[in-house]
Every structure is written in C-alpha cells, then in structure tokens.
Amino acid sequence: MIYINQLSQHENKSVTLKGWVYNNRSSKSLIFIELRDGTGICQCVVSKADVDGRVWEDAGLLRQESSLEVSGKVVKDDRSIGGYELHVTGLEIVQIADEYPITPKEHGVEFLMENRHLWLRSQRQWAAMRVRNAIVFAIHTFFQNREFLQLDAPIFTGNAAEGTTTLFETDYFEEKAYLTQSGQLYAEAMAMAHGRVYTFGPTFRAEKSKTRRHLTEFWMIEPEMAYYDLDMNMDLAEEMIKSILSEVLSKCRNELEILERDTTYLKQAIKNDFHRITYTNAVDILKSRKTAGVLEKMTEERDQEKQDLNNELEEIGKERGSEKKWRKAQIDQRVKEIYARLDQVKEDLRNIPVWEKSVSEFKWGNDFGGSDETILTMQFDAPVIIHRYPAEVKAFYMKRDPADEKLALAMDVLAPEGYGEIIGGSQREDSLSVLKKRIEEHNLPEDAFKWYLDLRRYGTVPHSGYGLGLERTVSWICGLSHVRETIPFPRMLGRLTP
Numbered sequence: 491m492i493y494i495n496q497l498s499q500h501e502n503k504s505v506t507l508k509g510w511v512y513n514n515r516s517s518k519s520l521i522f523i524e525l526r527d528g529t530g531i532c533q534c535v536v537s538k539a540d541v542d543g544r545v546w547e548d549a550g551l552l553r554q555e556s557s558l559e560v561s562g563k564v565v566k567d568d569r570s571i572g573g574y575e576l577h578v579t580g581l582e583i584v585q586i587a588d589e590y591p592i593t594p595k596e597h598g599v600e601f602l603m604e605n606r607h608l609w610l611r612s613q614r615q616w617a618a619m620r621v622r623n624a625i626v627f628a629i630h631t632f633f634q635n636r637e638f639l640q641l642d643a644p645i646f647t648g649n650a651a652e653g654t655t656t657l658f659e660t661d662y663f664e665e666k667a668y669l670t671q672s673g674q675l676y677a678e679a680m681a682m683a684h685g686r687v688y689t690f691g692p693t694f695r696a697e698k699s700k701t702r703r704h705l706t707e708f709w710m711i712e713p714e715m716a717y718y719d720l721d722m723n724m725d726l727a728e729e730m731i732k733s734i735l736s737e738v739l740s741k742c743r744n745e746l747e748i749l750e751r752d753t754t755y756l757k758q759a760i761k762n763d764f765h766r767i768t769y770t771n772a773v774d775i776l777k778s779r780k781t782a783g784v785l786e787k788m789t790e791e792r793d794q795e796k797q798d799l800n801n802e803l804e805e806i807g808k809e810r811g812s813e814k815k816w817r818k819a820q821i822d823q824r825v826k827e828i829y830a831r832l833d834q835v836k837e838d839l840r841n842i843p844v845w846e847k848s849v850s851e852f853k854w855g856n857d858f859g860g861s862d863e864t865i866l867t868m869q870f871d872a873p874v875i876i877h878r879y880p881a882e883v884k885a886f887y888m889k890r891d892p893a894d895e896k897l898a899l900a901m902d903v904l905a906p907e908g909y910g911e912i913i914g915g916s917q918r919e920d921s922l923s924v925l926k927k928r929i930e931e932h933n934l935p936e937d938a939f940k941w942y943l944d945l946r947r948y949g950t951v952p953h954s955g956y957g958l959g960l961e962r963t964v965s966w967i968c969g970l971s972h973v974r975e976t977i978p979f980p981r982m983l984g985r986l987t988p
C-alpha cells in the first residue's frame with residue numbers, strides 16, 4: 491500500500507491510494523477529489539475524457555468523508571497540496587458516507603466537541619495530534635539517550651500527592667482509593683533503585699476550574715533523579731524543552747504551517763538561555779511600572795485593531811450582493827478570519843481589566859494564577875524558570891531553602907507568549923524528621939506515607955524531579971488557545987463524552 495506522504499517516491503508511476511474524501515468539487519468535464527489517508531491530502535483529478543463511464547459516474551456520487559480506493563498516475567504539480575496530484579484512472583467506492591455533520595463552514599466549538607470523534611479528521615486537529623505524537627517521541631528519545639529508565643507509577647493510589655482538594659475518589663473493594671494526581675512519590679522510590687527514571691502516564695485532578703489550561707485527565711512526564719539538586723533539575727528541564735522544540739520544528743514543519751504557527755518564539759527558546767528568576771523577583775516584575783505599561787499598550791493596540799477590523803467588515807459589506815463568484819469565496823474566507831480575530835481581540839480586551847485587578851491585588855506569598863503567569867511571560871522572549879516559591883503555597887514534599895526557611899526549593903517553567911506553567915518541580919525533602927513534620931503540618935495521614943518515609947530511612951540522598959504537562963506543552967508548541975484540542979478525547983469539567 492502507498493501512502494500520500496510517500497508520493498514523491500512514485501512520480502510518474504501508477505499507484506493506488508486508500509482513504510476518505512476530504513473535499514470535492516466538480517465541473518462539466520472534471521471532478522476534483524481531495525483525498526486524505528491519514529498521512530496527508532492529495533488532489534485526485536478525474537477527467538471525463540480519460541476514464542470510463544462507470545468511474546466518472548461513481549466519482550460523481552462521492553460525498554464528504556466517503557471512503558474509497560483511487561488509482562492513477564502520480565504527477566508533480568507545485569500548485570497542488572503536497573506538491574503532487576493523482577490523475578485518476580480507476581476508482582472503487584468502499585462506502586458513500588451519510589451527510590457529514592462537519593462541513594467546511596464555521597461551527598461552534600460546543601458542536602465540534604460533541605463531534606470530537608469526527609472532528610479529529612479535520613486538518614488542524616490532524617496536525618495538532620501529529621505534533622503531540624512528535625513531542626511524545628522526542629521526550630522518550632531525550633530521556634532514553636541519557637539512560638533514564640521509563641517506569642510506570644500506579645493509577646490507583648491510597649494517598650494524595652498534590653493536596654487533597656483535587657482528588658478523584660473511587661471504591662477499591664470497599665476501600666477508598668484515589669486516581670493518581672502525580673506519579674512522583676513512586677518515581678522517588680524507583681529513582682532510589684535506578685538512579686534516574688521517568689514516568690509517563692495519565693494523571694487526574696478534580697479541577698473545578700473551567701479554564702483553557704485545565705483538564706481533569708492529563709498526561710504527565712515526571713523525571714526523578716537521585717543526587718540532583720535544584721540547579722541540576724532546572725538544567726535538565728531546560729535541555730529537555732530545547733530538545734523537544736528542535737525535534738518538533740524539524741519533523742513537523744507541515745503540521746505547524748497548517749496550524750499557522752508563528753515559530754519565532756519557539757526558535758528563540760532553542761537558541762536563548764531560559765530566564766531564571768526567583769519568585770520574589772517575579773513578584774517585583776509583576777508589580778512594576780513596566781507591567782502596567784505592557785497592559786496599557788496592549789489595550790491601545792487591541793482597541794485600534796478592533797476598530798480596523800470593524801471598518802474592514804463595513805467596507806466588505808458594501809461589496810455584498812454585486813460580487814462575482816470567485817470574489818464571493820474570497821470575501822467569505824476573509825469575513826471568517828475577521829470574526830475569528832475579533833473574538834480573540836474582544837477576549838483580550840475583556841481579560842485586561844481582570845489581569846490588572848489580579849496584579850494589583852497580588853501580594854508576596856500568593857501563588858501565581860493563570861493571569862499573573864500570562865502577564866509575566868508576555869515580558870520575556872524565552873521560557874522563564876521561576877524558583878524559590880513561598881513554601882506555604884507549595885507541596886509538603888519540597889525541601890526548604892537553607893538560606894531562607896520561608897522558601898521552598900521549587901521551580902516552575904513558564905512558556906512564553908502568555909502560555910504560562912508547563913512544568914512544576916522541586917528538590918525533595920530528604921530528612922526523615924523534617925518530612926514527618928511536614929506531613930503533620932499539612933494534616934496528611936502519616937500512615938498512608940509510611941512507605942514514602944522509608945525512602946528517608948534507608949539511604950536517603952538529595953534528589954529532585956519535575957512534572958511536564960503534555961497537553962499544555964502541545965498547546966504552546968501548536969499555538970492553540972485551549973488544551974481541549976491537544977488530546978484526542980479531552981476530559982474536563984462538564985465533558986465526559988465522546
């Protein structure tokens with residue numbers, strides 16, 4: 491079997507492709523079928539003069555998403571998607587599809603989410619999933635090349651890892667169990683056996699927040715390293731992200747183009763050192779005159795853009811009714827673009843006062859919210875690593891900074907362009923007595939952590955690790971505005987199907 495992304499190896503030869511109709515249009519003597527086969531899209535041209543009557547008739551029956559096999563000659567054509575077309579000689583219908591619910595016209599996002607099982611076939615969704623796959627592969631390559639072991643943590647657990655408020659509870663043969671929030675505690679045990687390990691698995695958080703960054707089920711990559719301190723931990727995170735970006739930029743050029751991703755910041759993130767600032771520093775930046783200026787400038791720019799877009803709409807409106815057919819298609823496309831951009835602009839304008847309020851109310855000691863992270867990252871040209879957070883807002887297992895006991899040796903990596911946190915990590919508390927004290931302070935049941943405390947009893951060592959959220963990473967690299975498009979079947983507040 492030949493796939494569309496291999497057509498360049500078959501120029502001027504006859505091949506058979508198997509796939510689905512992505513789009514089709516016809517004239518008196520020609521039918522154009524945009525065929526997709528999972529690897530790409532190829533324009534297949536059926537010419538009435540060149541095929542027998544049966545093939546011409548069948549080609550005329552095709553509807554969007556009908557399945558079929560097409561044979562023909564591969565012809566180079568630079569204007570065609572993918573650079574090649576198929577001049578059809580034969581065609582076998584597998585099924586004429588029912589009227590397909592997702593048409594090339596605009597659909598609301600709720601409708602698309604209800605039809606996620608079909609939406610996955612659309613170009614942008616297809617491209618995002620391929621980037622996700624490339625990221626996964628790049629992560630494994632990165633760690634495997636460094637001789638980290640990939641080992642799995644359990645999904646049913648008896649205790650909380652990241653605070654008790656977001657636990658999904660379930661019944662485990664009349665015992666209470668929880669879906670894991672993080673594989674970290676188990677990764678720590680495995681690191682004491684193997685030195686350097688990483689888990690790669692689904693994690694669950696009963697997040698009641700309906701935001702563009704929160705899922706209730708997401709995938710996390712959690713490396714854990716014996717004898718690593720916080721600085722080594724940050725170095726590894728930075729190297730890993732650079733390595734993921736290089737791989738994706740070289741392998742997914744076509745996908746990023748389909749997603750219309752401006753890759754400037756991604757390239758900068760590979761080239762530049764990540765910024766490393768302390769939490770206290772970050773708070774100063776947030777409260778500074780510079781931040782206020784950034785928001786003022788953004789308001790002015792968005793206001794102007796809104797006005798320009800509305801003017802353009804008005805101009806286009808005057809043309810309506812009298813335009814030629816080709817011009818109408820052009821106008822429809824442009825109007826669609828304008829409305830999409832207007833939505834974004836209006837959302838920004840709604841957000842700016844929310845961000846301003848968040849910044850003005852922010853006090854040292856608070857954890858950064860999504861808005862604060864967005865504003866911080868807008869001021870940097872590369873990812874930012876914020877380290878040494880107030881221990882109060884962080885998890886029980888984090889080691890305190892010997893230089894200032896109020897601070898935890900924690901670090902978060904924030905992606906630029908407003909994306910915010912993609913990694914959370916820390917050096918771990920390695921003293922038995924201190925860890926016991928922390929468990930007590932956090933009102934956690936010491937019993938459930940007995941095995942975890944053993945790691946500090948039998949050959950405890952300094953160690954560190956972090957968790958990378960896969961969906962947030964996909965969202966940033968693809969330039970998507972919501973994590974719901976970064977996983978085949980998202981689970982989030984109010985969404986359990988399909």
Ligand code: 4AD
Pocket residue numbers: 651652671672673674695697703704705706708710712713911912913914915916955956957958959960961962973
């Ligand atoms: O910062 P978090 O909560 O850290 C941990 O779970 C640590 N145990 C990790 C470790 O040190 N081994 O989560 C890590 C990352 C976040 O930075 C974010 O990218 C992602 O997981 N994440 C979510 N992604 C989607 N939806 C959610 N509700 C998420 N919560 C966290």
Ligand code: MG
Pocket residue numbers: 902911913914
């Ligand atoms: Mg975090």
